[in-house]
Every structure is written in C-alpha cells, then in structure tokens.
Amino acid sequence: MIRFDRVVKKFDGGSVAVDNLSFEAQRGEITVLVGPSGCGKTTSLRMINRMIDPTSGQILLDEQPVGQIAPAQLRRGIGYVIQHAGLFPHRTVLDNVATVPRLAGWSKAKARTRAHEVLELVGLPGDYAVRYPSQLSGGQQQRVGVARALAADPSVMLMDEPFSAVDPIVREQLQDEFLRLQRELGKTIVFVTHDIDEAIKLGDKVAVLEVGGRLAQLAEPAYLLAHPINDFVSDFIGRDRGYRALAFQDAPDFPLRPEPTVELGTTPAQARLATSDGWLLVVTDGRPQGWIEPQRITVPIESAMLHRGGTVARNHGPLRAALDAALSAPSRRGVVVDDDGRLLGTVRADEVLRAIDAAERPAIDPADIAPAESP
Numbered sequence: 459m460i461r462f463d464r465v466v467k468k469f470d471g472g473s474v475a476v477d478n479l480s481f482e483a484q485r486g487e488i489t490v491l492v493g494p495s496g497c498g499k500t501t502s503l504r505m506i507n508r509m510i511d512p513t514s515g516q517i518l519l520d521e522q523p524v525g526q527i528a529p530a531q532l533r534r535g536i537g538y539v540i541q542h543a544g545l546f547p548h549r550t551v552l553d554n555v556a557t558v559p560r561l562a563g564w565s566k567a568k569a570r571t572r573a574h575e576v577l578e579l580v581g582l583p584g585d586y587a588v589r590y591p592s593q594l595s596g597g598q599q600q601r602v603g604v605a606r607a608l609a610a611d612p613s614v615m616l617m618d619e620p621f622s623a624v625d626p627i628v629r630e631q632l633q634d635e636f637l638r639l640q641r642e643l644g645k646t647i648v649f650v651t652h653d654i655d656e657a658i659k660l661g662d663k664v665a666v667l668e669v670g671g672r673l674a675q676l677a678e679p680a681y682l683l684a685h686p687i688n689d690f691v692s693d694f695i696g697r698d699r700g701y702r703a704l705a706f707q708d709a710p711d712f713p714l715r716p717e718p719t720v721e722l723g724t725t726p727a728q729a730r731l732a733t734s735d736g737w738l739l740v741v742t743d744g745r746p747q748g749w750i751e752p753q754r755i756t757v758p759i760e761s762a763m764l765h766r767g768g769t770v771a772r773n774h775g776p777l778r779a780a781l782d783a784a785l786s787a788p789s790r791r792g793v794v795v796d797d798d799g800r801l802l803g804t805v806r807a808d809e810v811l812r813a814i815d816a817a818e819r820p821a822i823d824p825a826d827i828a829p830a831e832s833p
C-alpha cells in the first residue's frame with residue numbers, strides 16, 4: 459500500500475504543486491490520478507520514487523516512509539513507465555528491457571531470459587527483441603516501456619501518461635491488454651492521466667486533483683460518475699456521465715427475442731423465404747456478422763454488402779453495451795451474444811431503458827454529505 463500523508467510540494471519560486479495531499483493507493487489495485495494540466499499529478503507520482511522529495515508531509519510504502527529508503531534501492535522495487543516510453547535509442551529492445559534486472563544485480567543470462575519472458579507477456583515476442591526502438595511503432599515502444607518496468611517484477615508500478623502519445627485505437631488496445639495483464643499480475647499501480655475516460659476505464663479508484671494540487675475526490679469510478687462531490691469534479695467528468703455510468707451496471711436477464719437470420723452466401727431466392735422486419739441479420743456459424751436490407755440481396759450475400767458500425771452486447775454484460783447495441787443497430791434491435799460470440803437474440807432500446815430504470819445506482823456515502831454550515 460502507498461499512503462500520502464499531508465504531502466506538500468512547493469517549488470523554488472513559491473509555486474505550490476501539491477497541497478496537503480492525503481490518500482491511499484491500495485495493494486493490488488490501480489489508483490488513477492487524474493486532473494487538468496498542472497494540477498500536480500506528475501509531481502505526486504515522482505515523489506513516490508523520490509525523483510522529487512516533498513517539502514513537508516510523507517509518503518509511506520507498506521508503512522515505511524520512502525524518505526528513509528535510499529533512492530536507488532527504492533527505485534529497484536518500483537517499475538516506472540512514462541509517455542513516449544523513454545527507451546535507450548542505441549540499445550536493442552531486449553537490452554532495453556534487460557537493463558532494469560541488470561541494475562538489480564541479475565546475471566546477464568538471467569536478465570535476458572527474463573526480458574524475453576516479459577516481452578512475450580506484453581505481446582512483443584520473437585523478432586522484436588533484436589530491433590532498435592526507432593524500428594517500432596509508438597504503441598510497440600510503449601509495450602517495451604511496460605515490459606521494462608515489469609522486468610524486475612516490482613510490486614509497485616508508477617505510470618505517467620503511458621498511453622497518451624498513441625492514436626485512439628492503439629490506445630484502447632494497450633488499455634485492454636494492460637487490464638488483462640493486471641488481472642494476472644495484481645501489482646500496486648499509481649497511474650497518471652489527464653483523460654477522464656481513461657481514468658474511469660482503468661482505475662479501481664480514481665483520485666481527481668484540482669489545480670493547486672488539492673484532492674477533490676477519491677472514489678470508485680461508478681461512484682464518481684454517480685456522485686461527483688462538487689462542480690469542479692462534475693465539470694471535469696463531463697456531460698454524458700449518466701450514460702457512461704451504465705458501463706458499470708450489469709444487464710439483467712433481458713426478455714431476448716428470437717431473431718431470424720441468414721448465412722453469408724445465402725441466395726436471393728433463399729433470402730426471400732426468411733421473414734424479417736425491415737432488416738435481416740446475417741450470421742456465420744451462429745455468429746452475427748452484420749445487417750442487410752432484404753431488397754439489396756440481388757446476389758448471394760457477401761460480407762462487403764453488410765451494414766457496418768453496429769455493436770453487439772454480451773449477455774449479462776454492461777447495460778451500456780446493451781443500450782449501445784440497440785441504438786447502433788439499423789434495425790433498432792440490439793444483438794445479444796454469448797461468451798463465444800454466438801447469437802442469443804435481440805433486445806430493443808425501450809427494454810434496456812426499463813432495465814436501467816430498475817437498476818440500482820451506488821448509494822451515496824454519508825461522509826460525502828457536507829455538514830450544514832453554521833451561521
């Protein structure tokens with residue numbers, strides 16, 4: 459566990475970067491620090507591994523003040539990932555990753571074996587090991603950065619905007635893989651971002667900081683979306699937070715409707731036999747591929763003829779996915795699949811809305827209700 463205890467950081471010239479910050483980052487959890495530019499996120503992170511020392515207050519790692527641990531020793535037990543990965547350009551990927559265990563005193567052979575292992579873990583096996591950083595895409599460089607931080611198997615990881623410099627699609631892939639990895643590894647992670655969507659997706663807990671380095675609210679994402687504590691947090695979270703909160707509510711047993719389907723390759727004559735209400739769902743091996751308007755079937759159905767862009771929802775997945783599936787289907791019938799991606803049936807938006815109406819929201823914590831001001 460990492461504990462900030464009334465931490466203050468004033469830089470020369472008097473600017474207060476972090477102001478009386480107290481919070482805990484629990485063992486095995488991802489705690490995200492999020493807030494606008496200049497609110498002290500990076501400064502807070504760097505005080506954990508003593509790249510910066512606080513002006514007052516202290517940070518404890520498993521109840522030991524980090525100020526009592528020599529910086530080099532402290533950093534060997536803490537993985538650190540930054541934006542643009544910060545790789546050594548003249549070393550191969552393998553040597554970049556092996557650097558950290560080498561610093562920790564591992565033999566060259568053991569460090570290299572470990573480097574291969576972690577590269578595999580982050581999805582960069584084989585050939586990538588002998589390349590140089592400039593021969594990798596931005597997303598691949600970030601993976602190497604994560605692999606390097608994991609190489610000495612630290613229990614704590616500090617991550618400073620690790621996925622900010624890559625395009626949105628790659629960012630989402632990296633986030634998904636990071637969550638999968640964390641489910642396996644269970645590290646104690648403090649993660650800095652200015653992107654509230656990233657914070658809500660990745661954080662077990664999210665700490666929202668205000669400019670001036672003050673903690674505005676620390677809560678689980680679902681709670682934060684449901685009960686922002688003040689106007690600053692509510693503005694920062696943004697407008698569509700009611701919809702985004704649905705990502706944390708599991709869908710109940712919907713009354714799924716059977717949906718008539720046709721297979722890819724179905725001929726116009728066969729397609730005419732299928733009953734449909736405006737749109738026909740096309741499947742392969744029971745897995746939905748897309749929708750098609752029956753009047754467009756003038757040749758056997760090919761995948762290029764299908765309407766693109768609709769999403770599918772997993773049974774008992776988040777309500778947000780079910781609502782999105784219903785709204786994004788051209789038929790307005792949301793496609794629901796099982797864990798193997800096979801069609802179970804469809805659900806309409808009004809049925810999802812009824813489920814939303816019945817779903818419980820996180821109850822407000824009495825500690826969040828400010829005491830009445832005395833006159």
Ligand SMILES: Nc1ncnc2c1ncn2[C@@H]1O[C@H](COP(=O)(O)OP(=O)(O)OP(=O)(O)O)[C@@H](O)[C@H]1O
Pocket residue numbers: 469470473474475493494495496497498499500501502652
């Ligand atoms: N070495 C320094 N000397 C003086 N002031 C500094 C120094 N480092 C940071 N600051 C100031 O401290 C405040 C917090 O900076 P910090 O980098 O921690 O913010 P941040 O929330 O990480 O911002 P961003 O999202 O833009 O990276 C800012 O006002 C910054 O200008």
